[in-house]
Amino acid sequence: xxxxxxxxxxxxxxxxxxxxxxxxxxxxxxxxxxxxxxxxxxxxxxxxxxxxxxxxxxxxxxxxxxxxxxxxxxxxxxxxxxxxxxxxxxxxxxxxxxxxxxxxxxxxxxxxxxxxxxxxxxxxxxxxxxxxxxxxxxxxxxxx
Amino acid sequence: xxxxxxxxxxxxxxxxxxxxxxxxxxxxxxxxxxxxxxxxxxxxxxxxxxxxxxxxxxxxxxxxxxxxxxxxxxxxxxxxxxxxxxxxxxxxxxxxxxxxxxxxxxxxxxxxxxxxxxxxxxxxxxxxxxxxxxxxxxxxxxxxxxxxxxxxxxxxxxxxxxxxxxxxxxxxxxxxxxxxxxxxxxxxxxxxxxxxxxxxxxxxxxxxxxxxxxxxxxxxxxxxxxxxxxxxxxxxxxxxxxxxxxxxxxxxxxxxxxxxxxxxxxxxxxxxxxxxxxxxxxxxxxxxxxxxxxxxxxxxxxxxxxxxxxxxxxxxxxxxxxxxxxxxxxxxxxxxxxxxxxxx
Numbered sequence: 001x002x003x004x005x006x007x008x009x010x011x012x013x014x015x016x017x018x019x020x021x022x023x024x025x026x027x028x029x030x031x032x033x034x035x036x037x038x039x040x041x042x043x044x045x046x047x048x049x050x051x052x053x054x055x056x057x058x059x060x061x062x063x064x065x066x067x068x069x070x071x072x073x074x075x076x077x078x079x080x081x082x083x084x085x086x087x088x089x090x091x092x093x094x095x096x097x098x099x100x101x102x103x104x105x106x107x108x109x110x111x112x113x114x115x116x117x118x119x120x121x122x123x124x125x126x127x128x129x130x131x132x133x134x135x136x137x138x139x140x141x142x143x144x
Numbered sequence: 145x146x147x148x149x150x151x152x153x154x155x156x157x158x159x160x161x162x163x164x165x166x167x168x169x170x171x172x173x174x175x176x177x178x179x180x181x182x183x184x185x186x187x188x189x190x191x192x193x194x195x196x197x198x199x200x201x202x203x204x205x206x207x208x209x210x211x212x213x214x215x216x217x218x219x220x221x222x223x224x225x226x227x228x229x230x231x232x233x234x235x236x237x238x239x240x241x242x243x244x245x246x247x248x249x250x251x252x253x254x255x256x257x258x259x260x261x262x263x264x265x266x267x268x269x270x271x272x273x274x275x276x277x278x279x280x281x282x283x284x285x286x287x288x289x290x291x292x293x294x295x296x297x298x299x300x301x302x303x304x305x306x307x308x309x310x311x312x313x314x315x316x317x318x319x320x321x322x323x324x325x326x327x328x329x330x331x332x333x334x335x336x337x338x339x340x341x342x343x344x345x346x347x348x349x350x351x352x353x354x355x356x357x358x359x360x361x362x363x364x365x366x367x368x369x370x371x372x373x374x375x376x377x378x379x380x381x382x383x384x385x386x387x388x389x390x391x392x393x394x395x396x397x398x399x400x401x402x403x404x405x406x407x408x409x410x411x412x413x414x415x416x417x418x419x420x421x422x423x424x425x426x427x428x429x430x431x432x433x434x435x436x437x438x439x440x441x442x443x444x445x446x447x448x449x450x451x452x453x454x455x456x457x458x459x460x461x462x463x464x465x466x467x468x469x470x471x472x473x474x475x476x477x478x479x480x481x482x483x484x485x486x487x488x
Contacts, residue, residue, distance in 0.1 A: 014480055061261075063450045066406055067395025070447035072261065101480045103261040106442050110393040110408045111450045139366065139443075139479045 001025070001119050001131040010135040014101030018135070020117055021092040022057065055079040056120040057095050061103060061137075064112040074100060105136045167228070167350040168343070174224040175298065175342075181217030182302040186309035188214060225298070229291050263446050265363055265475035273358035275373045275432070280357045280456070280472040290345045297342035301335045304328070353378025353428070355458045355470040359435070363475040364454070367439035374416075374458055375430040382421040382429075383461040389413040389435060391442065391476075394451040410452075411441060443478040 006019040056078050062071035075097040079087065095117065106113040115137045121129040188210040273279040311328060314321040356375040364370055374387055391411035397404055415433055423429050435456070445452040454476045459469040 014478055063447060065395060065450070067397045068449040070449050072447070074260075100260050102259045102443060102478045103445050103447075104443065104478050106445070106452070108393050108408075108410055108442070108452070110395045110406055111452065113445070141479070 001121075001129070003117060003119065003131070003133045005117075005133070005135055007135075012099050012135060012137055013140050014099060014104065014137060015140065017096065017098045018059070019094065019096045020133075021094055022117075022119060023092045024052075024055070024089060024119075024121070026089055051124050052084055053081060053122045053124050054084060055122070056118075057093075058118050058120075059095070059097055059099075059115070060118060061105075061113055061115045064114060065108070066110045099137055101140070103137075104139055168346055171225060171228050171294075171346050172343070174221045174228065175294075175339075176221075177217050178221030178225060178298055179301050179305060181214045181221055183305040183309065184210060185214035185218065186306040187312075190309045190313040222298070225294060226291075229294055259443075259477050259480075261447055262444050262477055263475050265444075265473070268473065268475065269362050273373070274356075276358040276360040276371060278359050278362050280359060280362075280474065282355060282357070282470045282472050283455075290342075290349045293338070293342040293345040297335075297338040300331075300338050304331050304335045307331070351378055351380055352460075352462060352468050353380075353423070353425075355468075357456055357458065357470075357472040359474065363444075363477045364435075364437050365477055365479050366437050366441045366443065367479065369434050369436045371432065372415075372435040372456065373430065373432045374456075375428050376423055376458070376460065377425070377428045378423050379425050380423050380462045382423065383419065385416070385418050385421055385429065385458070385460045386414065387416040387431075387433070388457045388459070389415055389437075390455050390457050392453050392455070394453060396449040411438065413438075415456075437476055441476065444475045 001022065001024050003020055003022040012018050056076070058073050058077070059075035060071055060073040063069055075095070077095065103113050105115055114134055116132045116134045118133075119131045123129070188207060192207055268280055269278045271279040271281065307324060307328060311321055311325050314324075354377045356373075356377070358373040360371040361368075376382075376385065389411070390409060390413075393408045393410055395406045397406070413436075415435065416431060421429055437454075442452050444454055454474050456472045456474060457469060458472070459467065461467045
């Protein structure tokens with residue numbers, strides 16, 4: 001999977017519209033769980049379109065640090081089996097959303113707030129592949 | 145010294161302090177009423193159930209009249225004492241606001257839709273200020289220690305009075321309880337000590353007056369400069385009074401079966417630090433100053449397990465009272481091109 005942000009520095013101001021293009025490359029075989037969130041042993045399988053049940057694209061923030069993780073999804077799009085069947089895998093797909101003004105990305109001592117675009121592939125084997133592309137949500141400059 | 149003139153027009157200002165002697169006297173009266181009620185009830189019950197020829201309460205009043213009288217004293221004394229403790233350190237407006245908003249868990253409020261994950265802070269702006277636009281509510285109720293001391297003093301002395309009745313009944317019916325009689329003396333000493341501790345807590349809590357913090361705008365924004373006003377009421381000499389603007393991270397996490405909270409101060413800006421102040425009921429200490437939020441600072445943030453909180457902290461090292469520390473939360477919103485909306 002690859003994903004390209006419209007801003008090369010991956011920095012967006014609150015209230016700005018973010019556009020990003022994502023694409024799933026379908027090689028003959030891939031270690032499916034290399035990027036998986038669960039800790040099951042690696043599984044090698046064919047990633048042909050029938051092997052992908054659905055794809056979820058989301059723009060979200062989550063917390064990292066000492067406290068338990070919190071997260072909130074700002075934008076969510078799901079491509080179900082019907083869309084997957086008609087999806088052209090050679091083309092890039094567009095994700096466009098107007099970002100909120102808060103919470104801004106934050107790098108603290110106990111707490112970090114991260115924004116990301118997350119792509120999650122659900123495979124027919126039951127495995128999931130998750131790719132996470134971070135970006136920075138920053139404040140609108142004063143007088144801007 | 146000015147003598148009160150009951151015929152003259154009532155004068156005063158909003159900064160009128162609490163009468164310390166009145167507060168202490170009222171609490172002492174209701175504590176005495178409560179304990180007398182315990183004593184009469186115990187004596188009446190003992191008279192009825194211990195021995196038929198024992199009549200220490202030869203008042204001519206019937207058993208049920210005495211029981212009702214004692215219970216009335218218990219209820220009136222106990223209720224008035226609890227209400228008195230609750231009134232210390234909280235204005236009637238604030239108590240009223242708490243009653244109306246009892247369902248809201250936090251004074252700072254829940255996040256709004258315009259600024260996700262940023263507390264709205266609507267409860268911070270519902271009280272108009274005397275000097276500036278808003279009077280900020282504090283988060284620390286100073287009467288916790290007092291309530292604990294009152295409960296301990298009343299319970300200990302109530303038990304002691306019941307045991308005293310048992311001892312008197314024993315002597316009266318020619319079956320003296322010598323061990324219990326001997327135990328009553330050290331227990332009385334402890335009772336006197338807890339009563340004195342309660343009286344000291346009451347004087348201390350009543351002596352340290354209210355802290356008022358007002359601000360001209362709310363919510364705040366990074367890079368903004370705001371006018372703030374602080375007044376400290378009471379009757380005390382302060383070794384030191386400090387006003388700080390604090391930004392604090394707060395994380396809630398599970399450790400085994402426990403839920404723990406960790407806090408870390410990421411910014412502490414001392415606004416004012418003054419030494420050797422004298423505060424009188426008629427002459428509170430007050431100061432107006434500028435409050436500047438650093439332009440690179442993080443905005444207020446709240447999620448279920450994490451938070452970034454901003455607050456103005458007023459702390460003092462007082463004598464003869466203990467040190468105090470009052471915290472007044474404020475909300476810092478991120479800078480935005482959205483038009484600012486006044487919560488009022």
